Amino acid sequence: MPAKAGIHPRVVMPAKAGIQNRPQDILDTSLRWYDNILERFGMSSAEHRLLRQTLQNFVAKEIEPGALERDQKEHFDLNLFRKLADLGLLGITAPEIYGGSEMDAVAAVITHEELAYSDPGLCLAYLAHAMLCVNNLAVNASESQKKTYLPKLCSGEWVGCMAMSEPDVGTDILGMKTSAKRIDNHYVINGRKMWITNGVLDASGKPADITYLYAKTGEQISTFIVTPDCEGFSVGQKIMGKTGMRASSTAELVFENAKVPVENLVGEEGDSIKHMMRNLEIERVTLAAIGLGIGKRCLDIMIGYANERKAFGKPIAAFGQIQQHIANSYAEYQAASAYVYQTAQSDMSRLNSDGVKLIAAPMAKKVADSAMQVLGGNGYVSEYVAERLWRDAKLLEIGGGTLEAHQKNISADLLKRGGFESCGDRF
Numbered sequence: 001m002p003a004k005a006g007i008h009p010r011v012v013m014p015a016k017a018g019i020q021n022r023p024q025d026i027l028d029t030s031l032r033w034y035d036n037i038l039e040r041f042g043m044s045s046a047e048h049r050l051l052r053q054t055l056q057n058f059v060a061k062e063i064e065p066g067a068l069e070r071d072q073k074e075h076f077d078l079n080l081f082r083k084l085a086d087l088g089l090l091g092i093t094a095p096e097i098y099g100g101s102e103m104d105a106v107a108a109v110i111t112h113e114e115l116a117y118s119d120p121g122l123c124l125a126y127l128a129h130a131m132l133c134v135n136n137l138a139v140n141a142s143e144s145q146k147k148t149y150l151p152k153l154c155s156g157e158w159v160g161c162m163a164m165s166e167p168d169v170g171t172d173i174l175g176m177k178t179s180a181k182r183i184d185n186h187y188v189i190n191g192r193k194m195w196i197t198n199g200v201l202d203a204s205g206k207p208a209d210i211t212y213l214y215a216k217t218g219e220q221i222s223t224f225i226v227t228p229d230c231e232g233f234s235v236g237q238k239i240m241g242k243t244g245m246r247a248s249s250t251a252e253l254v255f256e257n258a259k260v261p262v263e264n265l266v267g268e269e270g271d272s273i274k275h276m277m278r279n280l281e282i283e284r285v286t287l288a289a290i291g292l293g294i295g296k297r298c299l300d301i302m303i304g305y306a307n308e309r310k311a312f313g314k315p316i317a318a319f320g321q322i323q324q325h326i327a328n329s330y331a332e333y334q335a336a337s338a339y340v341y342q343t344a345q346s347d348m349s350r351l352n353s354d355g356v357k358l359i360a361a362p363m364a365k366k367v368a369d370s371a372m373q374v375l376g377g378n379g380y381v382s383e384y385v386a387e388r389l390w391r392d393a394k395l396l397e398i399g400g401g402t403l404e405a406h407q408k409n410i411s412a413d414l415l416k417r418g419g420f421e422s423c424g425d426r427f
């Protein structure tokens with residue numbers, strides 16, 4: 001089509017941050033770099049390397065091409081999500097006997113970092129399924145519940161979510177209002193859950209196949225497995241207009257005298273704190289890993305652009321202030337990366353899972369901001385990717401615990417222990 005009169009087609013820079021054609025030698029260097037860092041922490045393995053390599057190929061071929069469109073259309077692509085099952089990722093930490101891949105937390109970090117390199121929104125949907133729902137069930141559910149639910153969740157036939165937050169309660173989660181009362185062979189559940197990733201799966205309002213739900217039984221909190229056939233359970237609203245993470249769907253869930261069979265109680269009544277504590281660490285470490293993916297991609301974007309873009313007769317990479325963006329971003333990414341991998345390998349305590357998210361979330365936002373700055377006007381438009389990642393990064397400072405909640409937890413833990421040297425978590 002000829003350009004409309006008076007409107008010139010925008011000139012697009014060659015380094016449009018695409019990853020489909022990343023040269024193999026660069027990918028090999030990157031894999032060697034990860035081998036070194038993992039080895040230094042005693043966690044190198046052929047399995048981890050193969051996982052990263054497989055993911056890099058899959059991401060370039062399957063995920064990157066539609067990432068921009070999914071963001072623009074606020075579209076969760078269920079078919080694409082299900083392809084992750086072919087790589088054994090949907091039950092990455094679940095035992096093999098239930099169809100999982102039985103891999104470790106380092107593998108979960110690698111997966112989240114590589115998926116988020118291209119599409120943090122899709123990666124958030126993955127996290128909600130694989131970490132918040134599947135891993136939770138694998139750790140806390142009974143044998144019979146695992147046998148019933150895990151194979152279908154690991155194969156991608158079913159998609160899961162976890163419902164904890166409410167319209168009036170997030171950080172202060174023990175103050176949740178949703179209640180469950182046992183009547184004969186059922187629990188009757190009343191209340192609303194808010195911000196639930198994967199809470200709705202498509203435009204028709206189809207709910208998740210499994211909702212891992214927290215509700216109050218008296219003063220204590222209990223955990224339930226809710227399926228779509230449960231009478232009185234529905235999707236309240238699909239939440240549109242999110243700043244970022246728009247390739248994931250987010251919903252409000254409604255429970256109006258919802259009848260959940262007693263066999264869907266996970267553990268005993270009042271066990272939820274135990275359940276949350278057993279799963280919280282991997283949730284936060286993998287959220288931090290999404291920050292690593294964003295940081296790494298933004299570094300690639302700004303380095304590629306700085307070498308190509310010219311001003312005052314030279315590449316902008318020649319200017320000290322541009323170098324400062326690149327150098328600071330690199331060092332901050334490396335620091336966060338070392339802390340995340342070390343924590344995943346050796347110390348999944350609350351202290352450090354709060355710590356890695358407190359560091360990696362602002363790092364991701366800051367590095368994305370630097371990438372936008374290096375790209376100038378091009379940084380402000382979606383084709384160059386950095387602005388999407390900058391919007392996605394903001395969620396990491398809120399979801400899965402706000403920065404303030406992490407600060408509160410870390411200081412509480414350290415103060416209780418009486419000092420840093422005695423905390424036992426020093427690397």
Ligand SMILES: Cc1cc2nc3c(=O)[nH]c(=O)nc-3n(C[C@H](O)[C@H](O)[C@H](O)COP(=O)(O)OP(=O)(O)OC[C@H]3O[C@@H](n4cnc5c(N)ncnc54)[C@H](O)[C@@H]3O)c2cc1C
Pocket residue numbers: 128132161162163164165167168169170171172194195196197198242245250395398399400401402403404405408
């Ligand atoms: C896109 C998205 C996806 C999400 N996915 C899920 C999901 O799948 N499942 C789920 O259960 N939840 C989910 N959440 C909810 C998320 O975990 C909560 O938004 C988060 O925990 C914060 O709760 P809130 O929004 O109620 O904020 P509030 O708790 O109301 O906090 C508001 C502000 O007050 C601050 N604040 C609160 N208490 C304190 C304190 N004691 N000291 C200092 N400051 C304080 C907070 O840090 C924050 O700045 C999601 C949220 C979003 C936006």
